[in-house]
Amino acid sequence: MKSKITITEIADKCGVSVSTVSRVLNNSPSVSPKKRALIQQIIDEYNYTPSVFARGMVNHKTKNIGVILPDITNPYFASLFLQIESFALKNMYATILFNTMFARNPDKYDTPLSEEDYFKIILEKQVDGVLILGGQIDKDDVPENFIHALNQLHKSVPVVIVGSRIDGCECLFVERNSRQGVTSIVNHFIALGHERIGFVGGEPGIRITSSRIEAFKQTMKAYHHDVNDSYIVTSDYYAPDGYSAMNQLLDQNSGKLPTAIIAINDMVALGAIRAMKDRGLDCPSDIAIASCDQFPHSDYSIPRLTSMDLHNEYLGRMAVMQLISAINGSEEAISINHMPELIIRESCGATRR
Amino acid sequence: MKSKITITEIADKCGVSVSTVSRVLNNSPSVSPKKRALIQQIIDEYNYTPSVFARGMVNHKTKNIGVILPDITNPYFASLFLQIESFALKNMYATILFNTMFARNPDKYDTPLSEEDYFKIILEKQVDGVLILGGQIDKDDVPENFIHALNQLHKSVPVVIVGSRIDGCECLFVERNSRQGVTSIVNHFIALGHERIGFVGGEPGIRITSSRIEAFKQTMKAYHHDVNDSYIVTSDYYAPDGYSAMNQLLDQNSGKLPTAIIAINDMVALGAIRAMKDRGLDCPSDIAIASCDQFPHSDYSIPRLTSMDLHNEYLGRMAVMQLISAINGSEEAISINHMPELIIRESCGATRR
DNA sequence: TTGTAGGCGTTATCAG
DNA sequence: CTGATAACGCCTACAA
Numbered sequence: 224m225k226s227k228i229t230i231t232e233i234a235d236k237c238g239v240s241v242s243t244v245s246r247v248l249n250n251s252p253s254v255s256p257k258k259r260a261l262i263q264q265i266i267d268e269y270n271y272t273p274s275v276f277a278r279g280m281v282n283h284k285t286k287n288i289g290v291i292l293p294d295i296t297n298p299y300f301a302s303l304f305l306q307i308e309s310f311a312l313k314n315m316y317a318t319i320l321f322n323t324m325f326a327r328n329p330d331k332y333d334t335p336l337s338e339e340d341y342f343k344i345i346l347e348k349q350v351d352g353v354l355i356l357g358g359q360i361d362k363d364d365v366p367e368n369f370i371h372a373l374n375q376l377h378k379s380v381p382v383v384i385v386g387s388r389i390d391g392c393e394c395l396f397v398e399r400n401s402r403q404g405v406t407s408i409v410n411h412f413i414a415l416g417h418e419r420i421g422f423v424g425g426e427p428g429i430r431i432t433s434s435r436i437e438a439f440k441q442t443m444k445a446y447h448h449d450v451n452d453s454y455i456v457t458s459d460y461y462a463p464d465g466y467s468a469m470n471q472l473l474d475q476n477s478g479k480l481p482t483a484i485i486a487i488n489d490m491v492a493l494g495a496i497r498a499m500k501d502r503g504l505d506c507p508s509d510i511a512i513a514s515c516d517q518f519p520h521s522d523y524s525i526p527r528l529t530s531m532d533l534h535n536e537y538l539g540r541m542a543v544m545q546l547i548s549a550i551n552g553s554e555e556a557i558s559i560n561h562m563p564e565l566i567i568r569e570s571c572g573a574t575r576r
Numbered sequence: 577m578k579s580k581i582t583i584t585e586i587a588d589k590c591g592v593s594v595s596t597v598s599r600v601l602n603n604s605p606s607v608s609p610k611k612r613a614l615i616q617q618i619i620d621e622y623n624y625t626p627s628v629f630a631r632g633m634v635n636h637k638t639k640n641i642g643v644i645l646p647d648i649t650n651p652y653f654a655s656l657f658l659q660i661e662s663f664a665l666k667n668m669y670a671t672i673l674f675n676t677m678f679a680r681n682p683d684k685y686d687t688p689l690s691e692e693d694y695f696k697i698i699l700e701k702q703v704d705g706v707l708i709l710g711g712q713i714d715k716d717d718v719p720e721n722f723i724h725a726l727n728q729l730h731k732s733v734p735v736v737i738v739g740s741r742i743d744g745c746e747c748l749f750v751e752r753n754s755r756q757g758v759t760s761i762v763n764h765f766i767a768l769g770h771e772r773i774g775f776v777g778g779e780p781g782i783r784i785t786s787s788r789i790e791a792f793k794q795t796m797k798a799y800h801h802d803v804n805d806s807y808i809v810t811s812d813y814y815a816p817d818g819y820s821a822m823n824q825l826l827d828q829n830s831g832k833l834p835t836a837i838i839a840i841n842d843m844v845a846l847g848a849i850r851a852m853k854d855r856g857l858d859c860p861s862d863i864a865i866a867s868c869d870q871f872p873h874s875d876y877s878i879p880r881l882t883s884m885d886l887h888n889e890y891l892g893r894m895a896v897m898q899l900i901s902a903i904n905g906s907e908e909a910i911s912i913n914h915m916p917e918l919i920i921r922e923s924c925g926a927t928r929r
Numbered sequence: 930t931t932g933t934a935g936g937c938g939t940t941a942t943c944a945g
Numbered sequence: 946c947t948g949a950t951a952a953c954g955c956c957t958a959c960a961a
Binding site: 227272274275276277278279280283285286287294295296298301302304305308309312317318319320321322324336344345346347348349379461462463465466490493494496497500519520522523524525527 | 580625627628629630631632633636638639640647648649651654655657658661662665670671672673674675677689697698699700701702732814815816818819843846847849850853872873875876877878880
């Protein structure tokens, strides 16, 4: 609406050349203090800001980064994003957010876009870098053409992926050991005297799901405990999924129910507990539950949830740092090693007298 | 990293002038089908996309919109944002998201920025329009200088605010009747036979809080029921706030407790129920609870939450529509009138036999 | 320390 | 229908 003032006009008003103004803008040292002060004053007075377009034309930078994630509604991604945005802003980058979930729920959100489509859009936006959280890269078997698209994207702009490294993908990765958490929970349950332990939630064919289930089985084996396959029911990552998974588990094990259940995250745990309740089963006295990934407010549910604090905020921070340093030309990988923490509350039954 | 191909090179390869290429890019009709086809083919082959910078230089558009909200972690804003992004993308706009909550929690997120600072940043980003959800504009008394900043911003780019209209503010508003919901709940409670009704949550001095409490009082008065001031405890919008508010309410009314409580939203309701539980009180048998604003998964808590579905998604959609049409020059206000819906579940006690 | 001038990739205007 | 050419606002040699 209002046409912005330009560097030329500033220069005129100050009686200097545009280059001098440009110099104070990019605080180049070679400007006399006197002129610098004057120019700065005029700049402030007219509230002048250089055009991103003109700037971009010469240095090809937008100071924007693209963030692609499945669903900002999911607390996991939301808290990650919060950190990302905070840190990015501190470094003068703004974040353009893309929710690919539209691709998954075409009925609810009628934007039939694949993640690859997003790559294209994001590329056109001329962002300085891209952060990818979850989605296709989390699949056990990442489609060949998706990896190709990723590499393609990475050729034009640095791409940082939060997730486990993939063979053949040249992007940068920020990864974390996703198994420790499960192990802690199994240890805890076994220490509590449980032997029949189950697992609910998580989309099958997705890495976090697979690796957690595997870690679960391995740890159980280390204790020489059986892992009954019917005690493991996958579904997805939300409350309704925990509900259905738990119901299925209960259905197929009416004989000997597990005494403890590991849920893939807090929402699933909540759904599972609700399913139990609807069948007259109490948590934790009938079946104890603990979740592998803590979300906000797990301290206010009934019962309070025992879960792993994975320090997700920290992960988000690392990811932007990695991206920004890549934008600035550094290729060195940042390794992240943060210990997950078991937060014992009510649902695991450890606190019942 | 990889330098992009330019319109000139495309023109060269096709043996035409840049203008012709530009024409097919902006599908101007006056291009011979033959040339158009050829050019398009080369464009596809080289995967050419025009530079946003060069484009911006001439038409001053980024096809980006800025969205400012307090906290994307809050389900209310998250679901709103989802719709906003979806609809924006459908219209070829990308969304730059800014969480001002950093401004509120300087200890947790050490970015000491005021909302005004965000205005400045967002302006420098040269977005085509700005959407503001919540924050300072929601205060009962919006600071004069904030309104000024808003108007200032609106002078350079269209600003749409989701919230109640403010005197002296020239921005566009998308507003909604926030009282209807409360009225429905009071009606429901009274129909259920309740007379001593309370209210918990919501930050004092914030419009939605004030208007809901006022609507609550008015409706009660219409039924000739007393509204005991000690039955109303404000705090904030999250679970911990519901918890503390409820505790306070319980403390100051040990004599005659209310039999029903209205919570400002689902998270607060959850916190309140948790507080009751910790004191051996059951919801709904001891005190019934209903919430004014439904969040996802309220169907999976214990007890299931009775709450108002405010159709927030719809609100988000309206907001972008308004913004986009403003960007395109239309100033006409879109009025929105969507009936909130009372979803009766367990916490209100209506379903107990 | 300061100024001049060329170029960045498009679009729009104006001739042909 | 097509092609020159002048902006657009800034940065960066290069010159002074």
